[in-house]
Structures are given as structure tokens and as C-alpha cells.
Amino acid sequence: MKVASLEPGEIDRIECEVGEIMAAVPPRVWDGESLPVPIDSIAREVYGLKVREVSHDQMREIVGDQATEGTMSGLLLTGIGEIWVNDWEARQPEWGSQRKRFTIGHELGHFAMHQSGPPAIYCRASDSSESAEDAPTPHPVPELEANTFSAAFLMPASLVRPEIGPEGVDGDQLKTLMLRFDSSAKAMRRRVETLRLIA
Numbered sequence: 001m002k003v004a005s006l007e008p009g010e011i012d013r014i015e016c017e018v019g020e021i022m023a024a025v026p027p028r029v030w031d032g033e034s035l036p037v038p039i040d041s042i043a044r045e046v047y048g049l050k051v052r053e054v055s056h057d058q059m060r061e062i063v064g065d066q067a068t069e070g071t072m073s074g075l076l077l078t079g080i081g082e083i084w085v086n087d088w089e090a091r092q093p094e095w096g097s098q099r100k101r102f103t104i105g106h107e108l109g110h111f112a113m114h115q116s117g118p119p120a121i122y123c124r125a126s127d128s129s130e131s132a133e134d135a136p137t138p139h140p141v142p143e144l145e146a147n148t149f150s151a152a153f154l155m156p157a158s159l160v161r162p163e164i165g166p167e168g169v170d171g172d173q174l175k176t177l178m179l180r181f182d183s184s185a186k187a188m189r190r191r192v193e194t195l196r197l198i199a
């Protein structure tokens with residue numbers, strides 16, 4: 001099923017799930033307030049998943065015919081316990097770190113919410129990036145769920161909410177938040193909107 005956005009109740013459910021996961025992260029891995037959220041360490045220490053930067057061609061080789069069109073940002077390989085991120089994207093000086101982090105969060109979302117049956121591969125196409133969250137284009141529900149999970153993980157409600165005024169946030173505040181959370185402007189703006197929606 002493809003939809004343009006998730007229902008608020010569904011977002012709430014994911015929010016709760018992420019909140020529980022974050023609360024269970026051992027303090028030696030994350031103290032619950034330092035930013036940006038150390039998603040690499042959490043993937044490794046909490047989920048036992050190794051994050052690797054690999055070329056797009058390597059991803060294509062694994063995914064083969066089930067590949068979606070366009071570039072792939074990431075893959076979750078549950079069988080070997082690895083998250084692969086697109087090395088070219090990760091190296092971009094302006095947005096590489098933000099993209100890589102969101103991709104890891106997206107794959108962790110699949111790991112936490114969508115695993116069933118035998119080891120599987122979950123990919124993240126570039127067009128299901130954080131920016132697609134607010135696009136009117138329909139997406140498969142699991143992709144939207146994984147994006148919602150990633151946003152909640154990287155921009156925890158408990159840390160973002162105190163920064164939001166009655167009118168939301170202005171351009172300067174948004175910029176400050178982006179830097180603190182190491183998130184893209186689109187993802188950060190979307191996160192603020194979501195938190196106002198489910199307040």
C-alpha cells in the first residue's frame with residue numbers, strides 16, 4: 001500500500017517505540033542528552049549492527065533486480081548484521097553526514113519494526129529520503145514508517161520540544177537546531193511540524 005503520509009496515531013505509536021528504545025540505551029553509549037545522537041554507536045552497541053560505507057555498485061550487486069530506480073542511499077542486511085550506506089553521499093561535505101545519519105536511522109527503523117521471517121534486505125532509495133516525507137508522492141507504508149522512526153531517533157522529542165515556541169521556530173532557530181542535531185533543514189523543519197501536530 002502506498003500513502004502520502006502516516007496517520008497521527010501511527011506516528012504516535014512509532015514515537016513511543018523510539019522513546020522506549022532511547023530510554024534503554026546504556027549510559028556509556030549515550031547519556032540521553034548529548035547531541036548529535038551517536039547513531040553509529042547505538043547501531044553497534046545496542047543492535048549489534050556494523051555500519052559500512054560502500055559504493056552504489058556494491059549495493060546494486062546485492063539488490064539486483066529488486067532495486068528501485070535511481071540511487072540507493074542505504075541497505076540493511078539482517079543476515080550479516082550490517083547497514084550499508086552510500087559512500088559517495090556520505091562524503092559530500094555539505095550534507096553527507098546528515099544524509100548518512102538519516103539513512104542509518106531509516107535502516108534501524110526497518111530493523112526494529114519490520115523484521116519477520118528469514119534474513120532479508122531492506123533498502124533505502126534516495127527518493128524515499130527525508131525530503132520525500134513531506135512530498136505528496138505516495139510511498140510504501142514501511143518506508144514512511146522507517147523515515148518517521150529515523151526522525152524520532154535523531155531528533156528526540158524530549159530534546160526538540162523545549163525549543164519550539166507557540167509559533168514554531170524561525171529561520172535562525174532552525175539553523176541552530178540543524179547544527180545541533182546534525183540534520184538537514186528539511187528533516188528538521190518536518191520534525192518540528194510533526195511534534196506540533198502530535199503535541
Ligand SMILES: [Zn+2]
Nearest residue numbers: 123124143146
Ligand atoms: Zn527503506
